[in-house]
Amino acid sequence: MAHRFLSSTNRFSARFAFIFTVSLSCTYLCYSILFCRSTIMTNQGYEGKRCPPSKSAGGKKLLGKLDNCASLEVRSALEESAARRGSSDVRDQSKTPGSSGSNWADTKLRNMSVAQKYGNKKLPNALIVGVKKGGTRAVLEFIRIHPDVRALGTEPHFFDRNYDRGLDWYRGLMPRTLDSQITLEKTPSYFVTREAPRRISSMSHETKLIVVVRNPVTRAISDYTQTLSKKPDIPTFEELAFKNRSVGLVDTSWNAIRIGMYILHLENWLQYFRLSQIHFVSGERLITDPAGEMGRVQDFLGLKRIITDKHFYFNRTKGFPCLKKPESSSQPRCLGKSKGRTHVQIEEEVIEQLQEFYRPFNIKFYETVGQDFKWD
């Protein structure tokens, strides 16, 4: 048709027709590109509908909510490995996670890489807010073996030191998570930071808070031991703990003492959070019965109880529980070298004086929390 049109007109109109056709084609092309892109952008399910149906029932189950095309690569990888090991194997795994050590670890690793590639960074749903030397690192290391938990390994100190950097900075630190996973971080100094409860509740008043508490006297000695290992020339524990030892006047301005007055800090938190949003872990029971304590933590976070006594063994030399299968490692892992170090020797009389000092604070704390931690 264009040819016939060209032969029946003069040179000028032929050139005009050519330019007109080219610009029309260009416009059409641009529109198609724009339209196509906006379809993909506004409809996330678009690509997903073109994903081929999964061949293996086991693989499908494992993938759960991942049904868009982003998961295609992972899906085929999973199917491939399912085929290699036989799909009945995979099916068993998804029914009873944790029942079989190596399968469980495999799935966990695969789940982690799925989240790392396709998940999003979210503000934490839960925080371990304290207390220093209470056993917060242990709780973090134990809870993060749960497949539905992703935790930041370092302490971001956002609600105390880095608040000026803003929530976007904070979110940027977080690991990528799937929608079904909980984002968690721990910074033990939050518990004694005046502004922390207000700041956390302004991020979200639904935030779940975990506080690991321990006999405040043992905690203070452990705290001092840690400081002493870094600064060997500080005064003795007794000198720092008392204003006047002969009359039993305790120096409450010393941080190692102040942190253990749990009720005072808790009252500040209760101005912003309901008690039911705060879960207290006993640092003592965490050592004697880690599975029991972690069971309660999982309940509190609304997680299936996957971490059980199968995950722990007790190291008698160290006097601490160890994990059989820590995240991303097949080696057993105990608490770090610095954890559970032997404390400096403190006179029995000093310990009794401090127990006496803390008793009324402890009793008030038990009453408020509704739990007896048996420190007296």
Ligand SMILES: *[C@@H]1O[C@H](CO)[C@@H](O)[C@H](O)[C@H]1NC(C)=O
């Ligand atoms: C893997 O992820 C799925 C979906 O989130 C979950 O149901 C399953 O328990 C996870 N399994 C392991 C072992 O991480």
Ligand SMILES: *[C@@H]1O[C@H](CO)[C@@H](O)[C@H](O)[C@H]1NC(C)=O
């Ligand atoms: C401690 O208190 C006693 C009794 O009040 C007093 O005699 C003593 O001087 C005080 N010691 C110090 C170091 O302040």
Ligand SMILES: *[C@@H]1O[C@H](CO)[C@@H](O)[C@H](O)[C@H]1NC(C)=O
């Ligand atoms: C137990 O702890 C000691 C001291 O930290 C360590 O040397 C040893 O390897 C641990 N044993 C096991 C089985 O974890």
